[in-house]
Amino acid sequence: MASPTVKSILILGGARSGKSRYAQKLAEASGKMPVLIATAAAGDDEMAERIEKHRAERSAHWRVVEEQIDLAGALVREAAADRVLVVDCLTLWLSNLMCAAKEADAAVSGLVAVLARLDGPVIFVTNEVGLGIVPNSKLGRAFRDAQGRLNQSLAAACEIVLFVTAGLPLQLKPSALALRL
Amino acid sequence: MASPTVKSILILGGARSGKSRYAQKLAEASGKMPVLIATAAAGDDEMAERIEKHRAERSAHWRVVEEQIDLAGALVREAAADRVLVVDCLTLWLSNLMCAAKEADAAVSGLVAVLARLDGPVIFVTNEVGLGIVPNSKLGRAFRDAQGRLNQSLAAACEIVLFVTAGLPLQLKPSALALRL
Amino acid sequence: MASPTVKSILILGGARSGKSRYAQKLAEASGKMPVLIATAAAGDDEMAERIEKHRAERSAHWRVVEEQIDLAGALVREAAADRVLVVDCLTLWLSNLMCAAKEADAAVSGLVAVLARLDGPVIFVTNEVGLGIVPNSKLGRAFRDAQGRLNQSLAAACEIVLFVTAGLPLQLKPSALALRL
Numbered sequence A, B, C: 001m002a003s004p005t006v007k008s009i010l011i012l013g014g015a016r017s018g019k020s021r022y023a024q025k026l027a028e029a030s031g032k033m034p035v036l037i038a039t040a041a042a043g044d045d046e047m048a049e050r051i052e053k054h055r056a057e058r059s060a061h062w063r064v065v066e067e068q069i070d071l072a073g074a075l076v077r078e079a080a081a082d083r084v085l086v087v088d089c090l091t092l093w094l095s096n097l098m099c100a101a102k103e104a105d106a107a108v109s110g111l112v113a114v115l116a117r118l119d120g121p122v123i124f125v126t127n128e129v130g131l132g133i134v135p136n137s138k139l140g141r142a143f144r145d146a147q148g149r150l151n152q153s154l155a156a157a158c159e160i161v162l163f164v165t166a167g168l169p170l171q172l173k174p175s176a177l178a179l180r181l
Helices: A019-028 A045-057 A071-078 A090-099 A106-116 A138-157 B019-028 B046-057 B070-080 B092-101 B104-115 B138-157 C019-028 C044-057 C070-077 C091-099 C103-116 C138-157
Strands: A008-013 A033-038 A065-067 A083-088 A122-127 A160-165 A168-175 B008-013 B031-036 B064-065 B083-088 B121-129 B160-165 B168-173 C008-013 C031-039 C061-066 C083-088 C121-127 C160-167 C168-175
Touching: A008 A019, A008 C091, A019 A033, A019 A045, A019 A083, A045 A160, A065 A071, A065 A122, A071 A083, A090 A106, A090 A122, A090 A138, A090 C070, A122 A138, A138 B092, A168 B121, A168 B168, A168 C031, A168 C168, B008 B019, B008 B138, B019 B031, B019 B083, B019 B121, B019 B160, B019 C061, B019 C138, B031 B070, B046 C031, B092 B104, B092 B121, B092 B138, B104 B138, B121 B168, B121 C091, B121 C121, C008 C019, C008 C138, C019 C031, C019 C044, C019 C121, C019 C160, C031 C070, C044 C070, C070 C083, C070 C103, C091 C103, C091 C121, C091 C138, C121 C138
Parallel strands: A008 A122, A008 A160, A033 A065, A033 A083, A083 A122, B008 B121, B008 B160, B031 B064, B031 B083, B083 B121, C008 C121, C008 C160, C031 C061, C031 C083, C083 C121
Antiparallel strands: A160 A168, B160 B168, C160 C168
Protein backbone atom coordinates (compact mmCIF):
# COMPACT_ATOMS: atom_id res chain seq x y z
CA MET A 1 0.00 0.00 0.00
CA ALA A 2 2.70 2.44 1.07
CA SER A 3 5.66 2.87 -1.23
CA PRO A 4 9.25 2.88 0.10
CA THR A 5 9.16 6.67 -0.06
CA VAL A 6 6.63 7.15 2.73
CA LYS A 7 7.89 9.99 4.89
CA SER A 8 5.31 10.42 7.65
CA ILE A 9 2.87 8.12 9.43
CA LEU A 10 0.47 9.03 12.24
CA ILE A 11 -0.79 6.21 14.47
CA LEU A 12 -3.85 7.04 16.54
CA GLY A 13 -5.20 4.78 19.26
CA GLY A 14 -6.55 4.52 22.77
CA ALA A 15 -4.70 3.65 25.95
CA ARG A 16 -3.21 0.13 25.78
CA SER A 17 -4.46 -0.25 22.21
CA GLY A 18 -1.13 -1.65 21.01
CA LYS A 19 -0.34 1.55 19.08
CA SER A 20 3.25 1.84 20.40
CA ARG A 21 4.03 -1.78 19.66
CA TYR A 22 2.55 -1.39 16.19
CA ALA A 23 4.80 1.62 15.53
CA GLN A 24 7.81 -0.27 16.84
CA LYS A 25 7.16 -3.26 14.57
CA LEU A 26 6.76 -0.98 11.54
CA ALA A 27 10.06 0.67 12.35
CA GLU A 28 11.88 -2.62 13.00
CA ALA A 29 10.56 -4.09 9.72
CA SER A 30 11.87 -1.12 7.71
CA GLY A 31 15.49 -2.23 7.68
CA LYS A 32 16.51 1.24 8.80
CA MET A 33 18.02 2.10 12.18
CA PRO A 34 15.13 2.77 14.58
CA VAL A 35 15.33 5.88 16.76
CA LEU A 36 12.83 6.40 19.57
CA ILE A 37 12.07 10.02 20.43
CA ALA A 38 10.61 9.49 23.90
CA THR A 39 8.50 12.32 25.29
CA ALA A 40 7.71 10.75 28.67
CA ALA A 41 9.15 12.04 31.92
CA ALA A 42 9.48 9.40 34.64
CA GLY A 43 7.87 11.72 37.15
CA ASP A 44 6.26 9.10 39.37
CA ASP A 45 6.35 5.33 40.00
CA GLU A 46 3.34 4.63 37.76
CA MET A 47 4.90 6.43 34.78
CA ALA A 48 8.31 4.85 35.43
CA GLU A 49 6.62 1.44 35.30
CA ARG A 50 4.93 2.26 31.98
CA ILE A 51 8.23 3.44 30.49
CA GLU A 52 9.93 0.23 31.64
CA LYS A 53 7.17 -1.93 30.09
CA HIS A 54 7.59 -0.16 26.74
CA ARG A 55 11.37 -0.60 26.95
CA ALA A 56 11.00 -4.34 27.55
CA GLU A 57 8.95 -4.66 24.35
CA ARG A 58 11.62 -3.11 22.13
CA SER A 59 14.52 -4.99 20.61
CA ALA A 60 17.92 -3.93 21.94
CA HIS A 61 19.28 -2.04 18.95
CA TRP A 62 17.16 1.08 19.26
CA ARG A 63 18.72 4.49 19.68
CA VAL A 64 16.72 6.35 22.34
CA VAL A 65 16.51 10.13 22.60
CA GLU A 66 14.50 11.90 25.28
CA GLU A 67 12.81 15.17 24.40
CA GLN A 68 9.96 16.59 26.40
CA ILE A 69 9.43 20.02 24.78
CA ASP A 70 11.41 20.81 21.60
CA LEU A 71 10.15 17.97 19.44
CA ALA A 72 10.65 19.82 16.12
CA GLY A 73 14.31 20.38 17.02
CA ALA A 74 14.81 16.73 17.96
CA LEU A 75 13.30 15.56 14.66
CA VAL A 76 15.58 17.83 12.62
CA ARG A 77 18.65 16.68 14.59
CA GLU A 78 17.86 12.95 14.45
CA ALA A 79 16.33 12.43 11.00
CA ALA A 80 18.49 10.70 8.39
CA ALA A 81 17.95 8.69 5.23
CA ASP A 82 19.09 5.46 6.89
CA ARG A 83 17.02 5.98 10.07
CA VAL A 84 13.34 5.76 10.98
CA LEU A 85 12.15 7.97 13.85
CA VAL A 86 9.34 6.92 16.20
CA VAL A 87 7.84 9.70 18.33
CA ASP A 88 6.09 8.11 21.33
CA CYS A 89 3.96 9.90 22.09
CA LEU A 90 2.40 13.22 21.09
CA THR A 91 -0.08 13.05 23.99
CA LEU A 92 2.65 13.18 26.63
CA TRP A 93 4.37 15.92 24.62
CA LEU A 94 1.13 17.93 24.66
CA SER A 95 0.83 17.33 28.38
CA ASN A 96 4.43 18.52 28.87
CA LEU A 97 3.70 21.67 26.85
CA MET A 98 0.59 22.50 28.84
CA CYS A 99 2.32 21.84 32.19
CA ALA A 100 5.11 24.20 31.10
CA ALA A 101 2.51 26.81 30.03
CA LYS A 102 3.74 26.74 26.40
CA GLU A 103 1.44 27.67 23.54
CA ALA A 104 0.42 24.19 22.37
CA ASP A 105 -1.18 25.14 19.03
CA ALA A 106 1.90 27.13 18.04
CA ALA A 107 4.17 24.23 18.97
CA VAL A 108 2.03 21.90 16.84
CA SER A 109 2.32 24.29 13.89
CA GLY A 110 6.09 24.34 14.38
CA LEU A 111 6.16 20.55 14.38
CA VAL A 112 4.11 20.31 11.19
CA ALA A 113 6.34 22.91 9.54
CA VAL A 114 9.52 20.80 9.83
CA LEU A 115 7.92 17.61 8.49
CA ALA A 116 8.53 18.38 4.83
CA ARG A 117 12.25 18.95 5.28
CA LEU A 118 13.21 15.85 7.31
CA ASP A 119 15.82 13.60 5.70
CA GLY A 120 14.07 10.33 6.62
CA PRO A 121 10.76 8.84 7.69
CA VAL A 122 9.00 9.50 10.98
CA ILE A 123 6.19 7.63 12.76
CA PHE A 124 4.11 9.56 15.31
CA VAL A 125 2.12 7.83 18.04
CA THR A 126 -0.80 9.74 19.55
CA ASN A 127 -3.88 9.13 21.69
CA GLU A 128 -7.48 9.64 20.71
CA VAL A 129 -9.10 10.93 23.92
CA GLY A 130 -12.43 12.41 22.81
CA LEU A 131 -14.66 9.36 22.74
CA GLY A 132 -15.83 9.29 26.36
CA ILE A 133 -18.39 11.51 28.05
CA VAL A 134 -17.55 15.16 28.70
CA PRO A 135 -14.79 15.43 31.34
CA ASN A 136 -15.83 16.98 34.67
CA SER A 137 -12.95 19.42 34.89
CA LYS A 138 -12.26 22.45 32.72
CA LEU A 139 -8.63 21.31 32.45
CA GLY A 140 -9.80 17.91 31.21
CA ARG A 141 -11.97 19.55 28.55
CA ALA A 142 -9.16 21.90 27.51
CA PHE A 143 -6.72 19.00 27.19
CA ARG A 144 -9.20 16.97 25.18
CA ASP A 145 -9.78 19.85 22.80
CA ALA A 146 -6.05 20.56 22.38
CA GLN A 147 -5.40 16.86 21.71
CA GLY A 148 -8.17 16.81 19.10
CA ARG A 149 -6.74 19.86 17.34
CA LEU A 150 -3.24 18.35 17.44
CA ASN A 151 -4.50 15.08 15.95
CA GLN A 152 -6.34 16.90 13.15
CA SER A 153 -3.26 18.98 12.29
CA LEU A 154 -0.91 15.99 12.22
CA ALA A 155 -3.43 13.87 10.29
CA ALA A 156 -3.69 16.59 7.65
CA ALA A 157 0.10 16.77 7.35
CA CYS A 158 1.03 13.07 7.39
CA GLU A 159 0.86 10.86 4.31
CA ILE A 160 -0.53 7.82 6.12
CA VAL A 161 -2.86 7.77 9.14
CA LEU A 162 -3.84 4.60 10.99
CA PHE A 163 -6.24 3.96 13.86
CA VAL A 164 -5.13 1.03 16.03
CA THR A 165 -7.58 -0.93 18.21
CA ALA A 166 -6.60 -4.08 20.11
CA GLY A 167 -3.35 -4.13 18.15
CA LEU A 168 -5.10 -4.05 14.77
CA PRO A 169 -4.91 -1.15 12.28
CA LEU A 170 -7.63 0.59 10.30
CA GLN A 171 -6.42 2.87 7.51
CA LEU A 172 -7.84 6.39 7.75
CA LYS A 173 -5.55 7.99 5.13
CA PRO A 174 -5.26 7.61 2.22
CA SER A 175 -9.03 7.25 2.25
CA ALA A 176 -11.02 5.19 -0.23
CA LEU A 177 -14.08 7.31 0.50
CA ALA A 178 -15.35 9.70 -2.16
CA LEU A 179 -18.63 11.06 -0.94
CA ARG A 180 -20.74 13.67 -2.70
CA LEU A 181 -24.25 14.93 -2.11
CA MET B 1 -19.85 6.18 -3.66
CA ALA B 2 -23.00 8.10 -2.80
CA SER B 3 -25.31 8.99 -5.64
CA PRO B 4 -26.83 12.48 -6.01
CA THR B 5 -30.01 11.13 -4.42
CA VAL B 6 -28.54 10.57 -0.95
CA LYS B 7 -31.07 11.88 1.54
CA SER B 8 -29.54 11.25 4.98
CA ILE B 9 -26.02 11.05 6.37
CA LEU B 10 -24.99 10.45 9.97
CA ILE B 11 -21.51 11.59 11.01
CA LEU B 12 -20.24 10.10 14.26
CA GLY B 13 -17.09 11.24 16.00
CA GLY B 14 -15.45 12.22 19.25
CA ALA B 15 -14.93 15.69 20.68
CA ARG B 16 -12.73 17.85 18.39
CA SER B 17 -12.57 15.03 15.85
CA GLY B 18 -13.31 17.37 12.95
CA LYS B 19 -16.81 15.94 12.48
CA SER B 20 -18.53 19.34 12.27
CA ARG B 21 -16.04 20.66 9.76
CA TYR B 22 -16.38 17.48 7.71
CA ALA B 23 -20.17 17.92 7.63
CA GLN B 24 -19.78 21.57 6.66
CA LYS B 25 -17.45 20.75 3.77
CA LEU B 26 -19.83 18.07 2.48
CA ALA B 27 -22.67 20.55 2.56
CA GLU B 28 -20.66 23.33 0.92
CA ALA B 29 -19.49 20.98 -1.86
CA SER B 30 -23.05 19.95 -2.68
CA GLY B 31 -23.91 23.10 -4.62
CA LYS B 32 -27.11 23.44 -2.61
CA MET B 33 -27.82 26.18 -0.08
CA PRO B 34 -26.43 25.06 3.28
CA VAL B 35 -28.66 25.45 6.33
CA LEU B 36 -27.26 24.91 9.81
CA ILE B 37 -29.74 23.67 12.40
CA ALA B 38 -27.81 24.61 15.54
CA THR B 39 -28.86 22.85 18.74
CA ALA B 40 -26.40 24.59 21.08
CA ALA B 41 -27.49 27.10 23.70
CA ALA B 42 -24.81 29.66 24.59
CA GLY B 43 -25.41 29.06 28.28
CA ASP B 44 -21.93 29.87 29.55
CA ASP B 45 -18.68 31.44 28.35
CA GLU B 46 -17.11 28.11 27.44
CA MET B 47 -20.02 27.10 25.22
CA ALA B 48 -20.23 30.58 23.68
CA GLU B 49 -16.56 30.26 22.75
CA ARG B 50 -17.14 26.87 21.10
CA ILE B 51 -20.08 28.25 19.11
CA GLU B 52 -17.96 31.18 17.95
CA LYS B 53 -15.13 28.84 16.85
CA HIS B 54 -17.56 26.79 14.77
CA ARG B 55 -19.02 29.97 13.24
CA ALA B 56 -15.57 31.17 12.22
CA GLU B 57 -14.98 27.92 10.32
CA ARG B 58 -18.10 28.29 8.15
CA SER B 59 -18.27 30.31 4.97
CA ALA B 60 -20.55 33.34 5.17
CA HIS B 61 -23.46 32.17 3.02
CA TRP B 62 -24.97 29.72 5.52
CA ARG B 63 -28.52 30.12 6.73
CA VAL B 64 -28.51 29.45 10.49
CA VAL B 65 -31.56 28.26 12.45
CA GLU B 66 -31.45 27.64 16.20
CA GLU B 67 -33.57 24.83 17.59
CA GLN B 68 -32.92 23.26 20.95
CA ILE B 69 -35.88 20.90 21.38
CA ASP B 70 -38.23 20.45 18.38
CA LEU B 71 -35.72 19.14 15.88
CA ALA B 72 -38.25 17.15 13.83
CA GLY B 73 -40.32 20.29 13.35
CA ALA B 74 -37.29 22.34 12.29
CA LEU B 75 -36.29 19.70 9.72
CA VAL B 76 -39.75 19.64 8.18
CA ARG B 77 -39.87 23.46 8.04
CA GLU B 78 -36.37 23.94 6.60
CA ALA B 79 -35.95 21.01 4.18
CA ALA B 80 -36.13 21.79 0.47
CA ALA B 81 -34.84 20.24 -2.74
CA ASP B 82 -32.33 23.05 -3.28
CA ARG B 83 -31.05 23.04 0.32
CA VAL B 84 -28.86 20.77 2.42
CA LEU B 85 -29.50 20.73 6.17
CA VAL B 86 -26.72 20.18 8.71
CA VAL B 87 -27.85 19.32 12.24
CA ASP B 88 -25.00 20.13 14.65
CA CYS B 89 -25.29 18.31 16.90
CA LEU B 90 -27.52 15.53 18.18
CA THR B 91 -25.53 15.27 21.42
CA LEU B 92 -26.41 18.79 22.52
CA TRP B 93 -30.01 18.16 21.43
CA LEU B 94 -30.09 15.04 23.63
CA SER B 95 -28.62 17.06 26.49
CA ASN B 96 -31.29 19.76 25.98
CA LEU B 97 -34.03 17.10 26.04
CA MET B 98 -32.75 15.53 29.24
CA CYS B 99 -32.31 18.91 30.96
CA ALA B 100 -35.92 19.75 30.02
CA ALA B 101 -37.07 16.33 31.34
CA LYS B 102 -38.39 15.33 27.90
CA GLU B 103 -38.66 11.65 26.92
CA ALA B 104 -35.52 11.30 24.84
CA ASP B 105 -36.24 7.93 23.21
CA ALA B 106 -39.66 9.13 22.06
CA ALA B 107 -38.15 12.31 20.61
CA VAL B 108 -35.58 10.21 18.73
CA SER B 109 -38.38 8.07 17.29
CA GLY B 110 -40.18 11.22 16.22
CA LEU B 111 -37.03 12.48 14.51
CA VAL B 112 -36.51 9.20 12.66
CA ALA B 113 -40.16 9.22 11.59
CA VAL B 114 -39.87 12.49 9.64
CA LEU B 115 -36.70 11.52 7.78
CA ALA B 116 -38.45 9.73 4.93
CA ARG B 117 -40.66 12.68 4.06
CA LEU B 118 -38.09 15.49 3.96
CA ASP B 119 -37.84 17.34 0.65
CA GLY B 120 -34.04 17.50 0.64
CA PRO B 121 -30.91 15.99 2.15
CA VAL B 122 -29.87 16.22 5.79
CA ILE B 123 -26.52 15.62 7.50
CA PHE B 124 -26.55 14.81 11.22
CA VAL B 125 -23.51 15.30 13.45
CA THR B 126 -23.36 13.28 16.67
CA ASN B 127 -20.86 12.26 19.33
CA GLU B 128 -19.72 8.78 20.19
CA VAL B 129 -19.31 8.89 24.00
CA GLY B 130 -19.18 5.23 25.08
CA LEU B 131 -15.50 4.43 24.56
CA GLY B 132 -14.09 5.55 27.90
CA ILE B 133 -14.31 3.82 31.27
CA VAL B 134 -17.68 3.68 33.06
CA PRO B 135 -18.68 7.19 34.22
CA ASN B 136 -18.73 7.73 37.99
CA SER B 137 -22.16 9.32 38.12
CA LYS B 138 -25.54 7.72 37.45
CA LEU B 139 -26.42 10.72 35.26
CA GLY B 140 -23.25 10.19 33.24
CA ARG B 141 -24.15 6.54 32.68
CA ALA B 142 -27.74 7.41 31.76
CA PHE B 143 -26.58 10.02 29.24
CA ARG B 144 -24.07 7.63 27.72
CA ASP B 145 -26.74 4.97 27.31
CA ALA B 146 -29.27 7.40 25.81
CA GLN B 147 -26.62 8.68 23.38
CA GLY B 148 -25.78 5.12 22.36
CA ARG B 149 -29.44 4.31 21.71
CA LEU B 150 -29.87 7.55 19.73
CA ASN B 151 -26.82 6.77 17.59
CA GLN B 152 -28.05 3.24 16.87
CA SER B 153 -31.52 4.51 15.88
CA LEU B 154 -30.19 7.20 13.57
CA ALA B 155 -27.57 4.86 12.07
CA ALA B 156 -30.31 2.35 11.25
CA ALA B 157 -32.39 5.08 9.59
CA CYS B 158 -29.73 6.98 7.62
CA GLU B 159 -28.46 5.83 4.23
CA ILE B 160 -24.83 6.69 4.91
CA VAL B 161 -22.97 6.56 8.23
CA LEU B 162 -19.41 7.80 8.71
CA PHE B 163 -17.06 7.74 11.69
CA VAL B 164 -14.66 10.70 11.70
CA THR B 165 -11.34 10.62 13.56
CA ALA B 166 -8.76 13.40 13.31
CA GLY B 167 -10.76 14.86 10.43
CA LEU B 168 -10.69 11.61 8.42
CA PRO B 169 -13.78 9.49 7.63
CA LEU B 170 -14.32 5.75 7.89
CA GLN B 171 -17.43 4.43 6.17
CA LEU B 172 -19.64 2.38 8.48
CA LYS B 173 -22.68 2.21 6.16
CA PRO B 174 -23.17 0.93 3.53
CA SER B 175 -21.00 -1.87 4.90
CA ALA B 176 -18.84 -4.14 2.78
CA LEU B 177 -18.94 -6.76 5.51
CA ALA B 178 -20.92 -9.96 4.91
CA LEU B 179 -20.17 -12.26 7.79
CA ARG B 180 -21.69 -15.68 8.35
CA LEU B 181 -20.88 -18.46 10.78
CA MET C 1 -15.98 -13.18 3.97
CA ALA C 2 -15.88 -15.73 6.75
CA SER C 3 -16.11 -19.37 5.75
CA PRO C 4 -18.40 -21.83 7.59
CA THR C 5 -15.35 -22.99 9.54
CA VAL C 6 -14.85 -19.78 11.52
CA LYS C 7 -14.15 -20.76 15.09
CA SER C 8 -13.63 -17.50 16.98
CA ILE C 9 -14.90 -13.94 16.62
CA LEU C 10 -14.12 -10.97 18.84
CA ILE C 11 -16.57 -8.05 18.81
CA LEU C 12 -15.23 -4.81 20.26
CA GLY C 13 -17.39 -1.77 20.93
CA GLY C 14 -18.30 0.99 23.31
CA ALA C 15 -21.15 1.11 25.80
CA ARG C 16 -24.56 0.86 24.04
CA SER C 17 -22.83 0.47 20.70
CA GLY C 18 -25.07 -2.42 19.67
CA LYS C 19 -22.24 -4.95 20.05
CA SER C 20 -24.31 -7.47 22.07
CA ARG C 21 -27.19 -7.33 19.63
CA TYR C 22 -24.79 -7.74 16.72
CA ALA C 23 -23.30 -10.85 18.34
CA GLN C 24 -26.79 -12.23 19.01
CA LYS C 25 -27.87 -11.74 15.40
CA LEU C 26 -24.72 -13.45 14.12
CA ALA C 27 -25.40 -16.40 16.42
CA GLU C 28 -29.08 -16.60 15.51
CA ALA C 29 -28.29 -16.49 11.78
CA SER C 30 -25.84 -19.40 12.07
CA GLY C 31 -28.48 -22.12 12.23
CA LYS C 32 -26.73 -23.56 15.29
CA MET C 33 -28.15 -23.61 18.81
CA PRO C 34 -27.17 -20.32 20.47
CA VAL C 35 -25.72 -20.48 23.98
CA LEU C 36 -25.19 -17.31 26.00
CA ILE C 37 -22.37 -17.40 28.52
CA ALA C 38 -23.43 -14.49 30.69
CA THR C 39 -20.74 -12.97 32.91
CA ALA C 40 -22.92 -10.33 34.59
CA ALA C 41 -23.91 -10.51 38.24
CA ALA C 42 -27.19 -8.76 39.04
CA GLY C 43 -25.59 -7.01 41.98
CA ASP C 44 -27.72 -3.85 41.98
CA ASP C 45 -30.91 -2.50 40.42
CA GLU C 46 -29.07 -0.73 37.59
CA MET C 47 -27.27 -3.90 36.52
CA ALA C 48 -30.43 -6.01 36.91
CA GLU C 49 -32.17 -3.58 34.56
CA ARG C 50 -29.39 -3.88 31.97
CA ILE C 51 -29.52 -7.67 32.13
CA GLU C 52 -33.30 -7.61 31.66
CA LYS C 53 -32.98 -5.29 28.62
CA HIS C 54 -30.52 -7.66 26.99
CA ARG C 55 -32.81 -10.64 27.75
CA ALA C 56 -35.76 -8.90 26.08
CA GLU C 57 -33.72 -8.48 22.87
CA ARG C 58 -32.97 -12.19 22.52
CA SER C 59 -35.27 -14.72 20.91
CA ALA C 60 -36.65 -17.33 23.31
CA HIS C 61 -34.68 -20.39 22.23
CA TRP C 62 -31.33 -19.42 23.74
CA ARG C 63 -29.62 -21.61 26.30
CA VAL C 64 -28.25 -19.33 29.04
CA VAL C 65 -25.33 -20.22 31.30
CA GLU C 66 -24.04 -17.89 33.98
CA GLU C 67 -20.33 -17.88 34.72
CA GLN C 68 -18.60 -15.03 36.49
CA ILE C 69 -15.05 -16.36 36.96
CA ASP C 70 -14.16 -19.68 35.29
CA LEU C 71 -14.85 -18.71 31.70
CA ALA C 72 -12.38 -21.18 30.18
CA GLY C 73 -14.11 -24.03 31.99
CA ALA C 74 -17.55 -22.90 30.84
CA LEU C 75 -16.40 -22.72 27.21
CA VAL C 76 -14.96 -26.24 27.30
CA ARG C 77 -18.14 -27.61 28.92
CA GLU C 78 -20.59 -25.84 26.59
CA ALA C 79 -18.86 -25.91 23.19
CA ALA C 80 -20.24 -28.35 20.61
CA ALA C 81 -20.26 -28.64 16.83
CA ASP C 82 -23.99 -27.87 16.64
CA ARG C 83 -23.82 -24.91 19.03
CA VAL C 84 -22.53 -21.34 18.85
CA LEU C 85 -21.37 -19.75 22.11
CA VAL C 86 -21.72 -16.03 22.80
CA VAL C 87 -19.68 -14.67 25.72
CA ASP C 88 -21.24 -11.39 26.89
CA CYS C 89 -19.10 -9.81 28.01
CA LEU C 90 -15.36 -9.97 28.71
CA THR C 91 -15.41 -6.57 30.40
CA LEU C 92 -17.70 -7.73 33.20
CA TRP C 93 -15.65 -10.91 33.47
CA LEU C 94 -12.50 -8.79 33.90
CA SER C 95 -14.30 -6.71 36.50
CA ASN C 96 -15.35 -9.90 38.35
CA LEU C 97 -11.76 -11.17 38.30
CA MET C 98 -10.37 -7.90 39.68
CA CYS C 99 -13.06 -7.69 42.38
CA ALA C 100 -12.19 -11.25 43.42
CA ALA C 101 -8.47 -10.36 43.44
CA LYS C 102 -7.69 -12.96 40.76
CA GLU C 103 -4.68 -12.56 38.45
CA ALA C 104 -6.40 -11.18 35.36
CA ASP C 105 -3.55 -11.58 32.85
CA ALA C 106 -3.13 -15.25 33.84
CA ALA C 107 -6.88 -15.84 33.46
CA VAL C 108 -6.78 -14.26 30.00
CA SER C 109 -3.89 -16.54 29.01
CA GLY C 110 -5.91 -19.53 30.25
CA LEU C 111 -8.87 -18.40 28.17
CA VAL C 112 -6.79 -18.00 25.03
CA ALA C 113 -5.23 -21.42 25.62
CA VAL C 114 -8.56 -23.30 25.39
CA LEU C 115 -9.71 -21.55 22.19
CA ALA C 116 -7.95 -23.93 19.80
CA ARG C 117 -9.54 -27.04 21.29
CA LEU C 118 -13.21 -25.99 21.43
CA ASP C 119 -15.60 -28.20 19.47
CA GLY C 120 -17.63 -25.32 18.02
CA PRO C 121 -17.56 -21.58 17.33
CA VAL C 122 -17.50 -18.83 19.96
CA ILE C 123 -18.26 -15.12 19.74
CA PHE C 124 -16.74 -12.84 22.39
CA VAL C 125 -18.17 -9.41 23.21
CA THR C 126 -15.85 -6.87 24.85
CA ASN C 127 -15.64 -3.15 25.55
CA GLU C 128 -13.08 -0.71 24.26
CA VAL C 129 -12.54 1.65 27.22
CA GLY C 130 -9.31 3.50 26.41
CA LEU C 131 -10.55 6.32 24.18
CA GLY C 132 -11.45 8.92 26.81
CA ILE C 133 -9.15 11.13 28.82
CA VAL C 134 -6.98 9.57 31.54
CA PRO C 135 -9.18 8.34 34.43
CA ASN C 136 -8.79 10.20 37.71
CA SER C 137 -8.42 7.12 39.88
CA LYS C 138 -5.55 4.63 39.98
CA LEU C 139 -8.13 1.80 39.91
CA GLY C 140 -9.68 3.30 36.78
CA ARG C 141 -6.29 3.44 35.08
CA ALA C 142 -5.46 -0.12 36.16
CA PHE C 143 -8.78 -1.41 34.81
CA ARG C 144 -8.33 0.43 31.54
CA ASP C 145 -4.86 -1.04 31.09
CA ALA C 146 -6.00 -4.58 31.95
CA GLN C 147 -8.91 -4.27 29.51
CA GLY C 148 -6.57 -3.09 26.78
CA ARG C 149 -4.19 -6.01 27.35
CA LEU C 150 -7.14 -8.46 27.37
CA ASN C 151 -8.45 -7.03 24.09
CA GLN C 152 -5.04 -7.29 22.44
CA SER C 153 -4.61 -10.91 23.57
CA LEU C 154 -8.05 -11.99 22.37
CA ALA C 155 -7.68 -10.06 19.10
CA ALA C 156 -4.39 -11.85 18.43
CA ALA C 157 -6.02 -15.22 19.11
CA CYS C 158 -9.37 -14.85 17.30
CA GLU C 159 -9.76 -15.38 13.57
CA ILE C 160 -12.13 -12.46 13.04
CA VAL C 161 -12.22 -9.15 14.92
CA LEU C 162 -14.91 -6.51 14.45
CA PHE C 163 -15.36 -3.02 15.89
CA VAL C 164 -19.04 -2.09 16.26
CA THR C 165 -20.20 1.54 16.41
CA ALA C 166 -23.89 2.53 16.42
CA GLY C 167 -24.76 -1.06 15.52
CA LEU C 168 -22.49 -1.09 12.46
CA PRO C 169 -19.35 -3.26 12.09
CA LEU C 170 -15.88 -2.39 10.87
CA GLN C 171 -13.61 -5.34 10.14
CA LEU C 172 -10.28 -5.12 11.96
CA LYS C 173 -9.14 -8.71 11.23
CA PRO C 174 -8.42 -10.13 8.76
CA SER C 175 -6.83 -6.83 7.75
CA ALA C 176 -6.45 -5.61 4.18
CA LEU C 177 -3.60 -3.38 5.27
CA ALA C 178 -0.07 -4.23 4.17
CA LEU C 179 2.11 -1.34 5.17
CA ARG C 180 5.88 -1.12 4.72
CA LEU C 181 8.34 1.69 5.12
